[in-house]
Structure formats: C-alpha cells, structure tokens
Amino acid sequence: MASSASISRPRFRCFDPSNSYPATPDHPRYFSASPPTSSPSTPRANGRSSGSMAISDNSELKIATGPGGYVLEDVPHLVDYIPDLPTYPNPLQDNPSYSVVKQYFVNADDTVAQKIVVHKDSPRGTHFRRSGPRQKTNHMQLDISQVYFESNDVHACIVTCGGLCPGLNTVIREIVCGLYHMYGVRRILGIEGGYRGFYARNTIPLTPKVVNDIHKRGGTILGTSRGGHVTSKIVDSIQDRGINQVYVIGGDGTQKGASVIFEEIRRRGLKVVVAGIPKTIDNDIPVIDRSFGFDTAVEEAQRAINAAHVEAESVENGIGFVKLMGRYSGFIAMYATLGSRDVDCCLIPESPFYLEGPGGLYEYIERRLKEDGHLVIVMAEGAGQELLAESMNQQDASGNKLLQDVGLWLSQNIRDHFSKQRNMAINLKYIDPTYMIRAIPSNASDNVYCTLLAHSAIHGAMAGYTGFTVGPVNGRHAYIPFRRVTERQNKVVITDRMWARLLSSTNQPSFLDLKEVEAMKKEEKEEETKAQLIVGENHTEATSASLPKE
Numbered sequence: 001m002a003s004s005a006s007i008s009r010p011r012f013r014c015f016d017p018s019n020s021y022p023a024t025p026d027h028p029r030y031f032s033a034s035p036p037t038s039s040p041s042t043p044r045a046n047g048r049s050s051g052s053m054a055i056s057d058n059s060e061l062k063i064a065t066g067p068g069g070y071v072l073e074d075v076p077h078l079v080d081y082i083p084d085l086p087t088y089p090n091p092l093q094d095n096p097s098y099s100v101v102k103q104y105f106v107n108a109d110d111t112v113a114q115k116i117v118v119h120k121d122s123p124r125g126t127h128f129r130r131s132g133p134r135q136k137t138n139h140m141q142l143d144i145s146q147v148y149f150e151s152n153d154v155h156a157c158i159v160t161c162g163g164l165c166p167g168l169n170t171v172i173r174e175i176v177c178g179l180y181h182m183y184g185v186r187r188i189l190g191i192e193g194g195y196r197g198f199y200a201r202n203t204i205p206l207t208p209k210v211v212n213d214i215h216k217r218g219g220t221i222l223g224t225s226r227g228g229h230v231t232s233k234i235v236d237s238i239q240d241r242g243i244n245q246v247y248v249i250g251g252d253g254t255q256k257g258a259s260v261i262f263e264e265i266r267r268r269g270l271k272v273v274v275a276g277i278p279k280t281i282d283n284d285i286p287v288i289d290r291s292f293g294f295d296t297a298v299e300e301a302q303r304a305i306n307a308a309h310v311e312a313e314s315v316e317n318g319i320g321f322v323k324l325m326g327r328y329s330g331f332i333a334m335y336a337t338l339g340s341r342d343v344d345c346c347l348i349p350e351s352p353f354y355l356e357g358p359g360g361l362y363e364y365i366e367r368r369l370k371e372d373g374h375l376v377i378v379m380a381e382g383a384g385q386e387l388l389a390e391s392m393n394q395q396d397a398s399g400n401k402l403l404q405d406v407g408l409w410l411s412q413n414i415r416d417h418f419s420k421q422r423n424m425a426i427n428l429k430y431i432d433p434t435y436m437i438r439a440i441p442s443n444a445s446d447n448v449y450c451t452l453l454a455h456s457a458i459h460g461a462m463a464g465y466t467g468f469t470v471g472p473v474n475g476r477h478a479y480i481p482f483r484r485v486t487e488r489q490n491k492v493v494i495t496d497r498m499w500a501r502l503l504s505s506t507n508q509p510s511f512l513d514l515k516e517v518e519a520m521k522k523e524e525k526e527e528e529t530k531a532q533l534i535v536g537e538n539h540t541e542a543t544s545a546s547l548p549k550e
C-alpha cells in the first residue's frame, strides 16, 4: 500500500506496442500472472486444427505495475505474437474533421482508473488502456500517430450474436461509417445470423449507403443466433476470406466466443484483430459503466409500468404486475422502478423474498391494497426462481439455463392467496413487454453511446490491439481484456445505496433481516478479495456493480 498521498508518475521498463520508437524507461513492464497455454510464436503450416466448440483456457494476463499500487491490465497487441510488423501514418492526421481537434488523439500511454473513489493511502489500483487514436511525441518533439493497417489492406467483418437489444443496428452503422470515413476502409462484410454465419450463411457487403438508415430500425440487419460457435470453422472462414479485422457485437456468451476465436487466431499466428463490442440489455457485463440499449430499455419499460398503473388504479383492489428482462441482474427492473415512481414493489434476482407470514410479500400487498386500493409490482424474470417447486433443467442453444416464467406463476399465486385464503376479490393485470422492449430502435442517448463504442473499437483495431472489449469505465472509454468481462456478471448490490433508494421509494420490505445483510456484506468482501487476488499483487479494485458509480 502506498504510504503517501503524492501522485508519482509510474516508472516502468518499456514495452509499448503502439509506438515504433526505442524503449524508454517510462513504459510498462509486463508480467504474466499465469503462464500462457499456447505458443503464439510457432504458427503451424496453415495453422488449422480440427477443434470444435471450445472454452478459452488461456488465462494469460498482460499486467504492468507502477508505484503507489498502480496496475495496468493491458490488452494483447499483434506484435505480441507477430514481431516487426510495419506501421503506417494514421490517415486521421490528415482528416479535416479530426485533425483540427487537438484533443481527439489520446496519449499512447493514457490509462483509465477502475477505482475513482480513493482515500489518502489507497493504492492506485487497476487501470485499463484508454481507447482512441493514439499519438506519441517523437524525438523531434513532433506529435505523430501510427497504425498497423494500411487502409487498402483492411478487410473487416461484423457479426451480431445472442438476444436482441436496442442499438445493434446503430453499432453496425457506426463501425461501417467509422471505418469508411475515418480510415478510408472500403472492404467491410456483414456476417449473417451470428457465429454460425461464418461457415453456414452468406455475407453482406456493407457500405455507408447500405447502412445509412438502419439505426432507425430495431433488431439487427445481420440477424443473430444462439449456439453454433465452432471455433475452427469460424477461424477457417476468417482465414479463407482474408478478413483481418473482426468486430463482434454481443453479450457475455459472445465475448467468451470472441476470446476463443482470438486465441485460435493467435495460435495460427494470423494478423487478424478481434474486437468485442459488449451488448446486453440486462446490463450484466461487469467493469463497464453500462451497456448500450439499457437506457432505451428502461425508458420503454415506463410505458408498460404506466399501463399497469392505469389499470390498477381504475378498479377496486387492482394489481398491475409487470415482468421485465433480467435473467441474473435486476438493473432494468430497478431503474425502471426508480424512474417511474408508480411502483410499490420491485423484485429482482439479487434480493431473495418470501411470500407468507410477517414481513412477507402477501402481507405487504394486503396492506397497500387496504391503504391505497391498488398496487404496482415490477419483477425481473430471474427473481424468485428458488420459490418454484422444480427448476427447469433445460438450456438454450448457447448453454444459458432456461428459466421458468416466474411472473405468471407469482401472479397466479397472488390471485389464489387473496381469493382462497383472504377471501378478498382482487383484480390483477399481468404485462410482459420483454420482446416489445427488445425490438425497438435505440434512443438518441444510446445512439451517441453506440457511436463512441464503435469508434473506440475501430481505433483499437487500427492501432493493432486485439482480444479486447471496449466500453466506458468511469466515463472514459477503455480497452478491457475479454477475461475481465466474462469472468463474472454485473449484479445489483443490494447492500449499496441505490437499492436503499429503491426501498425508500417503494416502501417495500427488504425481506432481509440484519443477520442476512451482514452475511451478504461478508460475501461481497470475500468476492472483492478474490478479484484482487486474480488481478495480481499490491492493489485493490472496486468490484461492486458498475452502474452508477458514486
């Protein structure tokens, strides 16, 4: 732990792939936290293997440390396994829109802190490489920017995988337009129908003209799918088509798939970058501040909640019941509840609840009906799964556990309880807007966000970085190693201040006693310690939910 509050510039030994200048003492020294499981420097003749669906087993970390507990968790670079790659002047330097903006280029050494609430003696903690077109001051004191691809040589492809989410088309559009207008790239392919599209479907040539209006439409013009990740066939297709930049848009499953593709590409020694753009309407991807489409989803959920409220207050003993998305994380339900102010009870997977007896849900419902004559309940789809007698032992094609429809189950149980046990006539209206919300186009704020994500991914790829996911960390876009976004899920922390706000806004019971709260706090502390151990030595990091930071 640092013993003084003074900030000192980290002293490192050099390895900075983004510049072609000689090593200087100011650059990071990397160490592997665990030994690499493949030998990237020995690509095979054609590099092909007969592998099928695989899980990435390469846990190599690219970490540099500095004074004061500074840790850089860096992302791979092409020169890690293909040394002596030539660099080219960055065309952005001559681009009239970008070159005049002095702050458009980021310093090649900029990093973004994961932990921004610090104390006098706190270690500086984990950092990620800042995204953006990179610039260095050379020995002649000139600012120059270099890239690892010549525009004419770039052959990019884009694929969308997993469930729908507002903003998919915007990200596709912005990758195409960004590559085209910023870097003069002309060859961009859309892969149809998710991962399996690499080997089983057609491709669509993408130009700014083709994608011009697509951000106004919901869904993805490329189509999507679950399952079908056959690594060797995907990489064979990438190799056969001469693709050298792969942009993968999808959730945690997709990023795991992208990580495996990256490992195979590295094993074959190919000059191909793999860049992930995180998509999850549930906002369950960790490290990043929020995921695109989340804002739109919360806004659209208001319409369902409003409808539930109107229905509920128009009749005697009316209950409006809305089920929202959120398999394992209740962010949409929590934010939609906080945004609406009409909700009396919000149920999420992270907060266990019970039905019968003092402090239970039925008692609370009865009280609200007696006091107000109506009530609105919002429930995330993954909440209360443990209350169902038997859980479904089925998975979707991607291996995600299929959940029981707990919303339907609970609304029926509420009806039965009040009619049979309490002899009270209630009027419950059940609304499930899931697919209506997922299918809408993204709102203006998500559109801007999608543009930044797309641009970050493009700049990273052109600069030769690979095996990364992009996303804002405390408001600054950064390149994050795949492993960091797939190793765990982002969850609502119910011992945090935001959940306290929700409880105070709805007045619902917390369903927890003090002992349980203490046990949860202990569990969180242990999780935090575990995360510190994974990352390395001598630093701490925030592991709590990433939205919002305060």
Ligand SMILES: Nc1ncnc2c1ncn2[C@@H]1O[C@H](COP(=O)(O)OP(=O)(O)O)[C@@H](O)[C@H]1O
Pocket (backbone or CB within 6 Å): 054, 055, 056, 161, 162, 163, 194, 195, 196, 225, 226, 227, 228, 229, 250, 251, 252, 253, 254, 255, 256, 257, 258, 260, 279, 397, 398, 399, 400
């Ligand atoms: N561990 C994994 N390794 C390789 N591919 C995976 C893995 N998990 C999921 N995938 C692939 O990623 C794609 C999307 O995954 P899915 O879980 O359906 O959606 P999401 O990416 O939104 O979480 C699917 O094609 C699936 O086969």
Ligand SMILES: O=P(O)(O)OC[C@H]1O[C@](O)(COP(=O)(O)O)[C@@H](O)[C@@H]1O
Pocket (backbone or CB within 6 Å): 162, 163, 164, 251, 252, 279, 280, 281, 282, 325, 326, 327, 381, 396, 400, 438
């Ligand atoms: O019906 P589908 O398409 O399998 O999707 C249902 C799931 O999709 C989601 O909306 C998002 O899931 P992904 O992030 O895995 O795409 C979940 O909230 C929901 O459980």
Ligand SMILES: [Mg+2]
Pocket (backbone or CB within 6 Å): 162, 251, 252, 253
């Ligand atoms: Mg998922």
